Amino acid sequence: MAEELTPADSDEAAAAAGAEEEEQPIKQRKNGLYPGVSDELAENMTSGWADTELRDLEPIAQAAHTADRRAALSARFPGERLVIPSGNLKTRSNDTEYAFRASTEYAYLTGDQSEDGVLVLEPQGGGHRATVYLLPRSDRENGEFWLSGQGELWVGRRHSLAEAEQLLGIPAKDVRELPEKLREATGPVRVVRGHDAAIEAALTDKVTAERDEELRVNLSEARAVKDAFEIGELQKACDSTARGFEDVVKVLDKAEATSERYIEGTFFLRARVEGNDVGYGSICAAGPHATTLHWVRNDGPVRSGDLLLLDAGVETHTLYTADVTRTLPINGRYSELQRTIYDAVYDAQEAGITAVKPGAKYRDFHDAAQRVLTERLVEWGLVEGPVERVLELGLQRRWTLHGTGHMLGMDVHDCAAARTEAYVDGTLEPGMCLTVEPGLYFQADDLTVPEEYRGIGVRIEDDILVTEDGNRNLSAALPRRADEVEAWMAALKQG
Secondary structure, eight states: OOOOOOHHHHHHHHHHHHHHOTTSOOOOOTTSSSTTSOHHHHHHHTSOOOOOOOOSOOOOTTHHHHHHHHHHHHHHSTTOEEEEEOOOOOEEETTEEOOOOOOHHHHHHHOOOOTTOEEEEEEETTEEEEEEEEOOSOOSSSSHHHHSTTSHHHHOOOOOHHHHHHHHSSOEEEGGGHHHHHHHOOSOEEEOOSSOHHHHHHTTTTOOHHHHHHHHHHHHHHTSBOOHHHHHHHHHHHHHHHHHHHHHHHTHHHHHHSOHHHHHHHHHHHHHHHSSEESSOOEEEEGGGGGSTTOOOOOSOOOTTSEEEEEEOEEOTTSOBOOEEEEEETTSSOOHHHHHHHHHHHHHHHHHHHTOSTTSBTTHHHHHHHHHHHHHHHHTTSSOSOHHHHHHHTTTHHHHOSOSOOBOSSSSSTTTTSOGGGTTTSBOOTTBEEEEOOEEEEOTTOTTSOGGGTTEEEEOBEEEEEETTEEEETTTTSOOSHHHHHHHHHHHHHO
């Protein structure tokens, strides 16, 4: 990785050059714009570049939908200035940054994914005027283009403000002017916090935590019902994820020779080739690691005879993610006990999916799945019944551990800031998308179960869209029933 040429670097380079060739000292620009850089080089870098402005661009695919979302937000907060930042780069180590991911709220309302961007809705008449504030193209006159660590010579071309306007359908201005405008602003203001400290600092005396939280909650709840564009993106994510699972099955023999990392890398390759990224850290849990809910170390052995719990999802270019889990026999065949446990989880998932329909309570699918799992635990003698008693006391949770699902969208756990009454105590509507993912987990050190159960973890997870007349499984391309899983794995390995 090349190191950036900073002014300090230039000084060091000049000193070194001077030591070697004292008779040819490097001239410094008198105006001080380029310390440590010769006049000739500075002048050379400011000229001789072709015009690369892109014209007659088509709006992004979701532009009409983002306009509708902004209109809904405008109606919810009349007469108030609303500020939604995309966020800034975060340092990973020294002078390197993490890959940037725009804030969900900003991307949802604009379709843009630029760092340092800010959407501002300013009151106008009975509604709002939207402006997106962005970094413009790098200035080639003042040296930013090639001397700044975020100059385009180092990190690549970004859209001009005029290009951004065409793509997003929103007037665009220079974000470097925004903090001062916000400091001078009058009237009520709300900001989505936690993404841009400089923007928040400019609004310190104009906002309150309570009012800002109301804005965040509203934007979270607004994402519960997906529009047609969002549903299409979620389907793309699920389809790509299914292909990633197929890729993994085809290389299980290689994973056995290495570790869970081979599985993680195989799925990640599919995500990068077809999508934007993975929507969350892939869980590639083989053997007893499957009993750890968020096993993302992925550094353990992959052994024939064990199960592989693979929980992974491709995130599309527009930041919509799938979230799918399959528990696969590494050698292609479930043992008798593995299949017994797997079938219990499958039956619980079937009950949960059946409960997903418009008008149903959000909690219904969880309750349906938990009942089936509890019945099996009582039947196997692992917990003393009757079933109603176990459910009332929550005793099954030693082995079921988690809720049976969550909303899904631009965040893998979408709508997380929504009010309880609007989410877990709410009612399902067409257009909502959620996961149904029951599981059974018998820890390796659990002395309350027979030894043969210990170290077995099973979860099955699918992404379910609520429709007008029931539901649709967006991840149905992947088999779920035990015999279908075995046949699918055998066909892929033969191919």
